[in-house]
Amino acid sequence: xxxxxxxxxxxxxxxxxxxxxxxxxxxxxxxxxxxxxxxxxxxxxxxxxxxxxxxxxxxxxxxxxxxxxxxxxxxxxxxxxxxxxxxxxxxxxxxxxxxxxxxxxxxxxxxxxxxxxxxxxxxxxxxxxxxxxxxxxxxxxxxxxxxxxxxxxxxxxxxxxxxxxxxxxxxxxxxxxxxxxxxxxxxxxxxxxxxxxxxxxxxxxxxxxxxxxxxxxxxxxxxxxxxxxxxxxxxxxxxxxxxxxxxxxxxxxxxxxxxxxxxxxxxxxxxxxxxxxxxxxxxxxxxxxxxxxxxxxxxxxxxxxxxxxxxxxxxxxxxxxxxxxxxxxxxxxxxxxx
Amino acid sequence: xxxxxxxxxxxxxxxxxxxxxxxxxxxxxxxxxxxxxxxxxxxxxxxxxxxxxxxxxxxxxxxxxxxxxxxxxxxxxxxxxxxxxxxxxxxxxxxxxxxxxxxxxxxxxxxxxxxxxxxxxxxxxxxxxxxxxxxxxxxxxxxxxxxxxxxxxxxxxxxxxxxxxxxxxxxxxxxxxxxxxxxxxxxxxxxxxxxxxxxxxxxxxxxxxxxxxxxxxxxxxxxxxxxxxxxxxxxxxxxxxxxxxxxxxxxxxxxxxxxxxxxxxxxxxxxxxxxxxxxxxxxxxxxxxxxxxxxxxxxxxxxxxxxxxxxxxxxxxxxxxxxxxxxxxxxxxxxxxxxxxxxxxxxxxxxxxxxxxxxxxxxxxxxxxxxxxxxxxxxxxxxxxxxxxxxxxxxxxxxxx
Numbered sequence: 001x002x003x004x005x006x007x008x009x010x011x012x013x014x015x016x017x018x019x020x021x022x023x024x025x026x027x028x029x030x031x032x033x034x035x036x037x038x039x040x041x042x043x044x045x046x047x048x049x050x051x052x053x054x055x056x057x058x059x060x061x062x063x064x065x066x067x068x069x070x071x072x073x074x075x076x077x078x079x080x081x082x083x084x085x086x087x088x089x090x091x092x093x094x095x096x097x098x099x100x101x102x103x104x105x106x107x108x109x110x111x112x113x114x115x116x117x118x119x120x121x122x123x124x125x126x127x128x129x130x131x132x133x134x135x136x137x138x139x140x141x142x143x144x145x146x147x148x149x150x151x152x153x154x155x156x157x158x159x160x161x162x163x164x165x166x167x168x169x170x171x172x173x174x175x176x177x178x179x180x181x182x183x184x185x186x187x188x189x190x191x192x193x194x195x196x197x198x199x200x201x202x203x204x205x206x207x208x209x210x211x212x213x214x215x216x217x218x219x220x221x222x223x224x225x226x227x228x229x230x231x232x233x234x235x236x237x238x239x240x241x242x243x244x245x246x247x248x249x250x251x252x253x254x255x256x257x258x259x260x261x262x263x264x265x266x267x268x269x270x271x272x273x274x275x276x277x278x279x280x281x282x283x284x285x286x287x288x289x290x291x292x293x294x295x296x297x298x299x300x301x302x303x304x305x306x307x308x309x310x311x312x313x314x315x316x317x318x319x320x321x322x323x324x325x326x327x328x329x330x331x332x333x334x335x336x337x338x
Numbered sequence: 339x340x341x342x343x344x345x346x347x348x349x350x351x352x353x354x355x356x357x358x359x360x361x362x363x364x365x366x367x368x369x370x371x372x373x374x375x376x377x378x379x380x381x382x383x384x385x386x387x388x389x390x391x392x393x394x395x396x397x398x399x400x401x402x403x404x405x406x407x408x409x410x411x412x413x414x415x416x417x418x419x420x421x422x423x424x425x426x427x428x429x430x431x432x433x434x435x436x437x438x439x440x441x442x443x444x445x446x447x448x449x450x451x452x453x454x455x456x457x458x459x460x461x462x463x464x465x466x467x468x469x470x471x472x473x474x475x476x477x478x479x480x481x482x483x484x485x486x487x488x489x490x491x492x493x494x495x496x497x498x499x500x501x502x503x504x505x506x507x508x509x510x511x512x513x514x515x516x517x518x519x520x521x522x523x524x525x526x527x528x529x530x531x532x533x534x535x536x537x538x539x540x541x542x543x544x545x546x547x548x549x550x551x552x553x554x555x556x557x558x559x560x561x562x563x564x565x566x567x568x569x570x571x572x573x574x575x576x577x578x579x580x581x582x583x584x585x586x587x588x589x590x591x592x593x594x595x596x597x598x599x600x601x602x603x604x605x606x607x608x609x610x611x612x613x614x615x616x617x618x619x620x621x622x623x624x625x626x627x628x629x630x631x632x633x634x635x636x637x638x639x640x641x642x643x644x645x646x647x648x649x650x651x652x653x654x655x656x657x658x659x660x661x662x663x664x665x666x667x668x669x670x671x672x673x674x675x676x677x678x679x680x681x682x683x684x685x686x687x688x689x690x691x692x693x694x695x696x697x698x699x700x701x702x703x704x705x706x707x708x709x710x711x712x713x714x715x716x717x718x719x720x721x722x723x724x725x726x727x728x729x730x731x732x733x734x735x736x737x738x739x
Contacts, residue, residue, distance in 0.1 A: 156410040
């Protein structure tokens with residue numbers, strides 16, 4: 001009888017104490033002392049661990065920048081690897097504070113998932129990877145091909161739309177993780193591997209003979225990749241949004257990881273506002289006055305992070321393209337810090 | 339002094355008290371009611387809490403998403419399906435794929451399991467050791483590894499479409515699957531089917547008649563010439579009278595893959611082989627336990643009557659063993675059905691893969707989708723248990739009082 005009532009009381013307590021995640025993510029993160037960041041399970045250039053377990057990539061840098069802005073320490077991040085299937089549930093349930101996992105910004109994800117996109121880290125598009133031996137030069141020659149995709153991504157739907165729109169037949173094989181998809185493509189189960197073009201370059205590196213595969217020229221969709229946070233916490237939403245904007249503005253101002261301290265002493269009004277010498281913009285966000293310099297010291301500006309992870313300083317060698325600054329031919333544009 | 343007989347206490351109230359509360363009486367009944375009320379209230383609290391949380395975060399809830407267009411294609415569909423169908427149709431496609439692999443898997447697993455069990459019990463030393471090694475090896479490895487092994491082994495062994503192995507010029511085997519010609523129904527299709535059905539039913543009636551004649555009057559009638567004549571002759575007659583039942587659509591290599599014909603995808607074959615061999619190892623042990631539970635005197639008595647070992651097993655030992663075999667066997671069937679959800683690892687589009695995987699990521703409605711999937715598996719398990727219980731009841735009835 002005593003055992004039964006104890007179990008009942010515990011169950012009651014559990015049912016009653018589950019509270020809705022109120023608008024206090026910043027407070028929770030500060031109390032925990034760590035930022036919980038949802039990343040991929042290993043996508044070179046965006047979020048992948050090296051052989052010592054240290055995470056690196058463009059998405060990883062965004063999370064480290066947030067941690068630096070809050071704690072002045074870019075290592076105070078806990079990375080949670082998530083598959084495409086369970087990334088949104090992890091964010092909805094509160095397991096992670098921010099999802100920085102090369103996720104495409106779409107209307108249905110912005111609304112029905114109870115989450116908000118805070119900006120665009122990388123403007124991407126969907127493409128196709130084929131073996132050079134098939135002698136295919138364009139995606140329009142892929143009628144009745146077998147295509148491997150990763151399940152639960154926008155890729156599947158774009159693929160269906162593209163083939164239907166061009167009156168082509170195809171066979172789709174959908175796998176749970178990117179690794180299995182690539183393995184099936186390599187073993188010859190399918191002729192084509194389709195994903196975002198940046199992922200194609202990254203996964204091609206994992207193949208046994210990267211030079212035998214070619215990315216077809218067609219880009220069949222818009223895939224703006226960016227971080228996601230939950231609905232209902234405007235302060236946290238602003239923080240994550242402006243951390244990314246700070247990185248882009250830093251590149252516009254010419255502030256790099258090396259010259260931060262110098263630039264902090266500058267007399268230019270927009271630099272004084274950004275560095276907190278003038279006004280208290282950082283505190284308005286809920287961060288400290290030196291939030292901007294903390295970010296750039298930790299991960300550099302957007303251009304530096306891009307080069308280091310996916311650009312000319314990395315194995316992927318992807319050109320800036322659309323991701324160049326707006327005044328240099330691309331479309332990366334951050335609102336002014338004032 | 340005379341002894342007054344006590345008046346009988348009211349029977350109805352006593353029996354009601356015993357029925358409702360057991361030996362604890364009315365107190366026991368009150369406890370049960372309180373327990374059910376508390377349980378229901380906890381369930382309600384959890385549901386209300388979940389609903390409140392979903393609303394705060396503006397996560398869509400409800401089942402309206404089932405009507406939306408799916409927008410993606412599936413590699414194996416038993417019913418016609420295209421990307422512009424609704425999520426409900428996706429659910430049906432996934433469910434049918436799961437049922438297909440579960441039913442065929444159960445069939446093969448049972449056969450392999452029985453064979454291996456008999457092999458392990460055989461007096462032949464080599465056979466019993468090989469069967470034992472199979473059981474020990476297979477049941478100790480996790481099913482996911484076995485599924486991946488069979489998939490990679492199957493894929494690695496097969497050539498690409500342009501170097502397909504072709505049988506009889508119309509059947510092709512490559513790493514996209516086994517491609518066979520599709521039969522297309524012609525005018526003579528339904529008469530052919532009806533003729534075949536009539537032939538089969540008549541054969542069963544003939545068999546029942548022959549058995550009755552044998553058991554009641556002692557007359558032995560050979561019916562197999564009539565059965566063969568019926569099964570061959572009636573359909574042949576319908577072909578002659580009504581025309582060919584179907585024509586074949588031959589597969590032709592066009593570009594990347596074969597056009598025309600039907601395909602059995604390698605994912606299905608790998609999953610089927612892996613699940614069948616895995617579950618068969620467990621079924622073999624259950625069958626072996628069941629056979630060992632029957633008194634050895636039965637086998638000795640049967641052999642002393644002059645029956646062969648096979649006959650004794652088939653007619654005497656195994657029917658008695660079935661009572662012990664059936665409950666754990668039902669367990670293994672349920673395990674096979676649930677293990678089929680590992681299909682997502684190799685890209686086989688079963689219920690979990692297309693519904694609780696792709697649809698969940700696209701709509702984000704985790705609670706509803708997981709709830710439906712769990713409900714479906716629960717329903718499948720309950721139906722399987724019910725069927726097996728009925729079968730067990732039939733057997734125990736026929737074994738006599």
